[in-house]
Amino acid sequence: MGRTTHARFPWVNYIVSGEADALMGALCWDILHRGKDIPSADLPFGVFGPAHREAGYPSTSRRDLVPRAAIKNMRDLPLPDFSDYFTELERSLYADRIHPGLPLEFSRGCWWGERSPCTFCGLNGGSITYRQKPAEQAVEEMIEMSARYGLSRIEAVDNILAIDYFEKALPSLTALPKKFAIFFEVKANLKRHEVEKLAGAGVRWIQPGIESLDTRVLKLMGKGTTAAHNVQLLKWCRQYGVRVSWSVLWGFPGESDAWYSEIAACLPLLHHLQPGRTVRLRYQRYSPYHYASGKYGLKLLPAASYRYVYPLSEGDLKDQVYYFEDNEDNDVGGHYIAGDVNRRPGLQAVARGVDAWLRSWYEPKRPILSMRDSGEELTVEDTRAIAVECKHRVKGLKREILLAADEGVPETLLRKRLAATNVRQAEIDAGIAEMTARKLIIRLDGRLVGLPLWHPYQPMPGMTAFPGGYFDRRAMPVGIPRA
Ligand code: SF4
Known part of the structure; x- marks a missing residue:
């Protein structure tokens, strides 16, 4: 470009x-x-x-032949100087309404994409090679920048949290007398204890690459995660009070609308978890969909709107722009297909389901699905709109099933385990059937995924707590329109 x-x-x-x-x-x-x-x-x-x-321009052996400068050692990068921003902010008419955060960078590239890039992702340009600051340096920089500007909100601008920060940075952040409020983009395959660790360290807002609640769509995008795991992640984030920015991406080459009908069917069960949004896939430069478009049956053209911006030939536009559209798709804008119930009934059902989920999430009394264990009996409170009962008492074999499902147990493994303790198949069938009929468990990817949180669970940070900062529109004086 x-x-x-x-x-x-x-x-x-x-x-x-x-x-x-x-x-x-x-x-x-x-x-x-x-x-x-x-x-x-x-x-x-x-x-x-x-x-x-x-x-003439120099060329390299890179895929697009264009030379690209890249930083090899993140350790040596200077800290950004934000002092002119804060000087301006002090003078601003809106100073009392702007609650800034510090955008800080700890890595570049993507350790997942380096091995297996997500098919839609062009985020890393030509430098997907992962480079990171040492964990100790990251913590020191947070402390120094926070002290310099008197702020505890920190938005990491990285594409993905470094793996070793779990062991080497989070414990130091947890030990700080006053916690930061931190945002990180993370890989969605986090484990329960990792989410707990993030929350304890002040990372109470994350953007995991959830992207779908159907494993077949996730496979198409090479995401390296599953629907079952994504639901578990949403559950753990709600449990430990970690806010999640996420979306259901749609429009992948090879996807089936019927898969979306299946997603739609499970959405009402998740109303006690944090909803995402639906977003149409866009083809980005540098993504596998762009550089290997033929492999995916795509014929990409620069997105139509660029022609109104750049006075360039079609060939130059192809080299100039970041977003592309598929020439074979007669609905390149996506508006028609997204709004047409006859062509995409499944997708329409997901869109309606996500709207309903968002509405219930923002109701004054957010739906609850949580359980306590006496050691013999689980008491489950359920205020979701689809609740079969508002209080369930779950004992014996069904309690064992629900406890195992809390970890997202593979169904065959659970059946084997129970059979080894002389439980009859018919009893196992009946136990699983009752837990699913009560909508406390869903079957995803051959797993039984338990939906209740454990009581008590941590409160979720509000919208105003975004670590990247926020603008307080409620305090706008009369006469100034709300954005
Ligand atoms: S979407 Fe995220 S995880 Fe996937 S390649 Fe891009 S930066 Fe990496």
């Missing part, structure tokens, strides 16, 4: 393709002293200057 911008817009003198941190200072110094006439041989790798328009 940078090379095309440079080649096609002669009023742009210099472009840095890739990560500019390490070269920006010296480049600016050079431009100030030498202007537009820096010979191409004197420009750092990844920088295009006027001389390249004459001599």
Whole structure:
């Protein structure tokens, strides 16, 4: 994109393709002293200057042949200086309504995508190679930046939380006398104890790549997780009071609308968990859908709206833009298909189901499904709209089944375990059937997934607690429209 911008817009003198941190200072110094006439041989790798328009652009062995500067060692990056922002903020008319957070960076690239990129993801550009700051440094930087600006909200701008931070950073954050409020994007395959650890360390808002509640769709996107695990994750996050930003992505090549009917059928069971939103898939540059489009049967064209923005030929647009549409899809905008119950009844049902879920989540009395165990009997309180009873008493074999389902046990394994203790198949069938009929368990991916939380569970942070900061619209003076 940078090379095309440079080649096609002669009023742009210099472009840095890739990560500019390490070269920006010296480049600016050079431009100030030498202007537009820096010979191409004197420009750092990844920088295009006027001389390249004459001599031709350099190329590399990368997939798109375009050079791209990349930082190898995150450890050496300087801390950002936000002081001009805070000086402005003090003077702002809205100072008392803006509650800022500190955007901080601890890694680049994606350790999951490095091995197996999600088919839709173009987030990492050409540098998916994962690079991270050491965990100790990350904690030190949080402490230093928080002290410098007097703020405890921290939004990590990373694509994905580093694996070793669980062992090496979270304990130090947990031990701090005053906790930070931290946001991280994370891989969705977290375990229960990891969610608990995050919450204890102040990471009370996460964006896991949940993306769907159907394992077949998750497979299409190469997400490396399952619907059963995603439901478990939503449950644990609700248990430990970790807010989740997530979506049901739809529109994947090869998906079946019938799968969405199945998703829709399970949504009412989840009303005590945090809802997501439905979002149509968009084809991004750098994603497998883009660079291996033929493999997925796609013929991608630049998204139509770009033609109104850039006065470029179709060929240049292809090199210039980030979003694409499938030429074979006669509904490229997605509006028709999304709104057409005849063409996508399953998807329509999911959209309606998610709306209903959101409505119930924002009701003054949020639905509850939680249980306590006396050691002999589970007492389950259920205030979901689909509740069969508001109080269930679950004993004996059914209690064992519900406890095992709390861990998302594979059904065959549970059956084997119970059979080994001389429980008859008919009793097992009846126990599982009753727990599912009471809507306390769902079957997903050959697993029995128990839905109740454990009582007591942690309160969920409110919208205003977003670690990236928030703007308090409620306090707007009369006459200023709400955004
Ligand atoms: S979607 Fe997230 S996990 Fe998947 S490749 Fe992109 S950054 Fe990595």
